[in-house]
Amino acid sequence: MMVKIKICGLKRLEDIDYANALKIDYAGFVFAESKRKVDLPLAKKLVYRLDNRIKKVGVFVNEKREVIEKVVGELGLDVIQFHGDESPEDVVGYNVEVWKALRVKDAQCLEEIKNYPVDCILLDSPHVVQCNAPYPDYTQYGGTGRSFDWTILKSVYIRLPIILAGGLNPDNVVMAIEQVRPYAVDVSSGVETDGNKDFDKMKKFVERVRNL
Numbered sequence: 001m002m003v004k005i006k007i008c009g010l011k012r013l014e015d016i017d018y019a020n021a022l023k024i025d026y027a028g029f030v031f032a033e034s035k036r037k038v039d040l041p042l043a044k045k046l047v048y049r050l051d052n053r054i055k056k057v058g059v060f061v062n063e064k065r066e067v068i069e070k071v072v073g074e075l076g077l078d079v080i081q082f083h084g085d086e087s088p089e090d091v092v093g094y095n096v097e098v099w100k101a102l103r104v105k106d107a108q109c110l111e112e113i114k115n116y117p118v119d120c121i122l123l124d125s126p127h128v129v130q131c132n133a134p135y136p137d138y139t140q141y142g143g144t145g146r147s148f149d150w151t152i153l154k155s156v157y158i159r160l161p162i163i164l165a166g167g168l169n170p171d172n173v174v175m176a177i178e179q180v181r182p183y184a185v186d187v188s189s190g191v192e193t194d195g196n197k198d199f200d201k202m203k204k205f206v207e208r209v210r211n212l
């Protein structure tokens, strides 16, 4: 089966045009503290422009249930991606598909997954809190551009479909897929130039995955 593609952190109208042209499977919108954060009015414009065959994923970090429900309802999101420290109880009771991100430090931390009643598990790099920053650097919850040691996954059986994230780019995505055999790949930094999505990098990424 063809590996699905999610591109995360879309924040400009042209990013949506790129996503539509490349017919990606999932478009990710970040509703958490990040340089890629979108607010509801902007997200509405982006979603309105998005090809309705592309699934809309909302990324949240430790967000209140009522906020998530409002965003899901107003945008018609297809998927909630929990990317913070949410517990298994926090992620239940929504009427759309739910993904939980886990930051992979070691094989032991993958045990946590077994407790989550979700549709997919997204494996990302461990975050590094910037200790010398004057305030906590929440962007480090995701979108770090760093990859983790994929060999950790070899020793663990994961029942859920895996979305592989963290430091993927057009040059390493084929190797990543061959090693991990995920249901989908997720990229943000690796298809950006100077903080914005770059059509040529997105195209290269998509072509390399689709040509497998």
Ligand SMILES: O=C(O)c1ccccc1NCC(=O)[C@H](O)[C@H](O)COP(=O)(O)O
Binding pocket: 007, 008, 009, 028, 030, 032, 033, 034, 035, 036, 037, 059, 061, 083, 124, 138, 139, 140, 141, 142, 143, 144, 145, 146, 165, 166, 167, 168, 186, 187, 188, 189, 190
């Ligand atoms: O992308 C962000 O800025 C972000 C901020 C806070 C929480 C999650 C975030 N992104 C979630 C994603 O799904 C990213 O695509 C994933 O972390 C991979 O990012 P990258 O390593 O930059 O490809």
